[in-house]
Amino acid sequence: MPTVPKTALPHADFEISKLIFGCWAIVGGFNWGPQDERDSLTAIRAAFDLGINCFDTAEAYGSGQSENLLAKAMEGKRKEIVIASKVGPMDFAPENVMSACERGLKNLQTDYIDLYQLHWPNPDIPLEDTLGALQTLKDQGKIRAYGVSNFGNKSLDICKHSGFHISSNQMAYNLIFRAIEYSILPQCVKDNVPVLCYSPIMQGLLTGKFASENEVPDDRARTRHFSHRRSQARHQEDGCEKETFQTLAEIKAFSEEVNIPMGSLSLAWLLAQQGVGGVIVGGRNADQVSKNMEALKVKLTPDIISRLNEITEPLKEKLGPNADLWQTDSRAI
Numbered sequence: 001m002p003t004v005p006k007t008a009l010p011h012a013d014f015e016i017s018k019l020i021f022g023c024w025a026i027v028g029g030f031n032w033g034p035q036d037e038r039d040s041l042t043a044i045r046a047a048f049d050l051g052i053n054c055f056d057t058a059e060a061y062g063s064g065q066s067e068n069l070l071a072k073a074m075e076g077k078r079k080e081i082v083i084a085s086k087v088g089p090m091d092f093a094p095e096n097v098m099s100a101c102e103r104g105l106k107n108l109q110t111d112y113i114d115l116y117q118l119h120w121p122n123p124d125i126p127l128e129d130t131l132g133a134l135q136t137l138k139d140q141g142k143i144r145a146y147g148v149s150n151f152g153n154k155s156l157d158i159c160k161h162s163g164f165h166i167s168s169n170q171m172a173y174n175l176i177f178r179a180i181e182y183s184i185l186p187q188c189v190k191d192n193v194p195v196l197c198y199s200p201i202m203q204g205l206l207t208g209k210f211a212s213e214n215e216v217p218d219d220r221a222r223t224r225h226f227s228h229r230r231s232q233a234r235h236q237e238d239g240c241e242k243e244t245f246q247t248l249a250e251i252k253a254f255s256e257e258v259n260i261p262m263g264s265l266s267l268a269w270l271l272a273q274q275g276v277g278g279v280i281v282g283g284r285n286a287d288q289v290s291k292n293m294e295a296l297k298v299k300l301t302p303d304i305i306s307r308l309n310e311i312t313e314p315l316k317e318k319l320g321p322n323a324d325l326w327q328t329d330s331r332a333i
């Protein structure tokens, strides 16, 4: 088995592979369209065979279906993998955290979850109470560590002063969505909270698979890059479709110049960022998984990184510091 670099998470006694397999798209349906279960299972197994030990899932992905698929694909391998799952914000009341965890354990056919994450902030429930419930689960051995996701500066501050210790913050971060660089990533670096980046290839856009904005189906065009007129959008912004595709074209041209496939270049750029503990990439079949693993072989020079920063800076400024990919009234607080 090839060696994949690992990150030791704080307040956890295990390591995660720097590339993490994201188990959302493998359920198909909302956002993704039809998906063959055999492809999902072989994608998970390919990730494991290629050296990934960490799998990110959530009860929200197909109402437990993603957790079920992971359990099925990895039967007999439990001790060799790290399962990162999530509890949804509607379940943040302490008693609900407990019952959500029990459901997760059942779906995953295991008696512990390695990293249990709060999926989005919920300002209606005192965060200290939710963190207390996570600590109880840790003390009981039902989870080995806990983390957060989509947490902005305010919520991170509450975590810091709560006396409870989070191991990670999962955030949307990629070459064409750099919002966390304004203030969230710096805070995570300062407080030693590794960032686990999601949508690292911007749901396929950063592989160059869509030649123009018109090719992106509406259910994939829900992010703030696209117009609020797209049928599935939940924001009120005009978007920046032209600028997004101009930036993608420049990244593509540069990837050809340096002879590194666009997807690998995008993943390698993220892996090189300070404060990034892991990059969670989805793959709907074994072929996509093995292509994404190629990023680990890419070594970027400082010049390449600077050029990519330069190409994507105007789009970063246009989208601003709102770290919520989908909504104008950011829930990433």
Ligand SMILES: NC(=O)c1ccc[n+]([C@@H]2O[C@H](COP(=O)([O-])OP(=O)(O)OC[C@H]3O[C@@H](n4cnc5c(N)ncnc54)[C@H](OP(=O)(O)O)[C@@H]3O)[C@@H](O)[C@H]2O)c1
Residues within 6 Å of the ligand: 021, 022, 023, 024, 025, 032, 056, 057, 119, 149, 150, 170, 171, 197, 198, 199, 200, 201, 202, 203, 204, 205, 207, 209, 263, 280, 281, 282, 283, 284, 287, 288, 289, 291, 292
């Ligand atoms: N915490 C959160 O709120 C949150 C939110 C979103 C995601 N996540 C996590 O992060 C993971 C990754 O994010 P994501 O799935 O949104 O986006 P992503 O990893 O940027 O994109 C994955 C999608 O890109 C396409 N793709 C993958 N590899 C490819 C390749 N080599 N060539 C061409 N296309 C390729 C596939 O879709 P097609 O083949 O259909 O194009 C795949 O499903 C998720 O699975 C989930 O675990 C967390």
